[in-house]
Amino acid sequence: MRRMRDTWVDPKAVVVRRLVDVWWSRWAVLVVLPASLAVAWCAIPFPQYPLPYDDDDPGVPGQVPGRKVPGHGAAxxxxxxxxFLFVYYSFYNLTALIWITKVFNIYSLNWWPQSLGFPVTVSAIAILSLAAPLPLYLVPEARWLTVHNxxxxxxxFCIMAMPVAIAFFILLTNERHLGLRHSLSETQRIFTSSWWTGDRDDTISRRERRQRAALDPSAFDPNADPSQIGYNDSRYQPRARRIRRRxxxxxxxRFVWFCLALLIGLLAYVIGEAYAEIYLRTLPHNNLETIVYVYGWISxxxxxxxxxxxxxxxxxxxRVGSYPLSWIFKLYFMLTYQTYVRALYARLRDPKQFMYLQILSSTGLIVVTPILMSRPVHWFLSVLGINGQSYGSYQKICIRNVFIRFMxxxxxxxxxxxxxxxxHFGANKDVYPYFAFDGGVWDETEQYTFDLTFKASSITWGCELAASFVVAGLIRLIYGVxxxxxxxxDFAVWPELLPTAVAVTLHVLQNMLFSIVRLQFR
Structure with missing residues (x-):
């Protein structure tokens, strides 16, 4: 129990270092564990019922003769x-909340109210996440919304944004945006400009405030007439000076910047779903269209x-100045890109499409990555003002990105x-028709097969592993790193990266699977 706590709840550097030091345990935790949890989650058998067949019912896509089934399958x-609500969707939301909480842990800020505590706050959000969708199902006029992923x-997205909103509200109510939270003593105020200018200092409690007349600026002039030295009444100071004190x-x-980064990350999550929806509804695509889609999404x-x-x-x-946070968000975006490309593999009809994508991907990794790490590129980016890091820091970031890409x-x-x-072979085959590969209304020349998808994807994975070994060898050979x-x-220095990386990996993998489930509720 203590080992679990030292690994996942309150990570200790010694435990995490021991876990990631050996390749097989590192793979087991960072790759196999989140992938296995995602697969197990989608494999939980749904209670299923036959669709009511009705030729005139537009709510049952794919059942009307002559209607083309969308690329992600019909219900x-x-x-x-x-x-769905209490088992499938609740675990999906739970993973999302764990990820957001772990990100706040790296930021060293508790997003929940201290008076309520974490368990009560999370329970309230969990109840809300399950209760709010109920009207969509219970009200017949709104039920059509429930079939849309x-x-x-x-x-x-709203559930994940709630911790951000709560933390922001807590900071505002504590007046963290107004100034220092603790009053300064009279002695401390001697070393502030407000003592000498007569400004009202917002860092002083109201009971301790004194309206002191400001010393006239001429008092510091060695040539001034002593008889003319006096005080200025602070009540008549220009408004501009008082505004400058705020x-x-x-x-x-820094927290505002952090919230903005979170919102951009969540926005990418919604954009990815819309992007995949557009692509799947416009299938089939030729080789050029496939490459344009993939690299449009990459861009x-x-x-x-x-x-x-x-x-x-x-x-x-x-702005935020956090290396571990930038590490986690790099992993998030890399996974977001990779998962939607993986889902695309199930709709490639020709081995040549796999080959073209893999040639572009591996060539870019092996050739471009070592070049980007070179001093001339660093100098060029510095001249353009894009990069302000030293060469050592820049090289460290490049190597980190390669490691994250491998993950x-x-x-x-x-x-x-x-x-x-x-x-394809399990009980949820009809819930995930995207992986059914049984044709349906598609023309014979446009068939997507399980054999092609599985074999070509496995070969692609082998090529990616080979490319990763090659680029790692080139980096060691050229740069000695x-x-x-x-x-x-990185994991040894920031042990909190381990549970956060597993949580974000599981969440993004769930996004891929959730986007292709076909929902038609009884």
Whole structure:
């Protein structure tokens, strides 16, 4: 029990270092564990009921003759709403709340009210997350909303934003945005400008405030006439001077930046769902369209990732200035990109499409990554003003990104292959028609098969593993730095990274699976 606490609840550096030091235990915790939990979650058998067949019912897509089934499949069965809400959806929301809480732990801030405590606050949010959707199901006029995955994902977005809103409200009510929380003594005030200018200092309690006349500026002039030296009445100071006394503490500004980074991350979560929905509803695609989709999504994720990285920074003095937070968000965006690309693999019709995507991916990793780590590139980015880090810090960030990419690739591919097998052969095959691979209304030349998807994806994974070994070897050869050693060092220095990384990996993998479940409630 203590070991579990020292690993997941209150991580200790010694325990985490021992866990990530060996390759098999590191893989088991960072890759196998979240992937296995995601696959087990989607494999829980849904109570299923036959669909009411009605040729005139537009609410049953795919059942009307001649209607083209969307690329993510049509609902084939009805499922039990209460099972979905209390088992499937509740675990999904629980993972999201754990991830947000762990991110706040890295930020060293409790988002829940101290008077209520964590268990009560989380329980209240959990109850709200399950109670709020009930009217959509119980009111017949609103039930049509329940079949749209985007509605459920948007509600989870709101649930994840609640801790951010609560923490922001707590800081406002504690007046953290107004100034110092503790009053200064009269002796301390001697060393502030308010003592000499006669300003009202907001850091002083109301009972201790004194309206002291300001010393005339001419008092400090050695050539001034002593008879003319006096005091100015502070009540008649210009308004501009009083306004200048109002300032925002650096800690509050830092928290605002942190909230903005969280919102961008959550926004990427919703954008990814909409992006996948558009792609799947416009299937099939040729080779060029597939490449445009994939790299359009890559560009979108990298833009949001770059913006979040700029906000979080990695050094003290920057907007948030937290290396571990930037580490976690880099993993989040890398996983978001990888999972939606993995889901695309189930709708590739030709081995050439797998080959083209893998050639572009592996070439970019092996060729571009060592070049980006070079001094000329660092100098060029510094000249453009894009990068203000020293070369050592810049190189460290590049190596960290490579390590995170390895994690994201392996976890996402393992979860994808596991879910393909479990959902294709398991009890939830009709709940996840995306992995059914049984044709339906598709033309024979447009068939997506289990054999092609599983074999080509496995070969792709092997190519990715080979590319990762090659690029790690090149980095060691050229720069004398080990990617794995640097990655292990991060976990040893910031042990909170371990549970947070597992939570964010599980959450993003669940996003991939939740986006393709077909909901039709009884």
């Amino acid at each position: 084939r069965v009805q499922v039990n709403f209460w099972f 985007t509605v459920w994902i948007s509600w989870t 300032w925002l503490p650096a800690s509050f500004v 979108t994720v990298h833009l949001l990732d770059g913006l979040t990285g700029w906000i979080l920074g990695g050094q003290e003095g920057e 994201a690739e392996n976890a996402s591919m393992l979860a994808f292959l596991g879910s393909v097998v479990v959902l 080990s990617v794995v050693v640097e990655g292990k060092l």
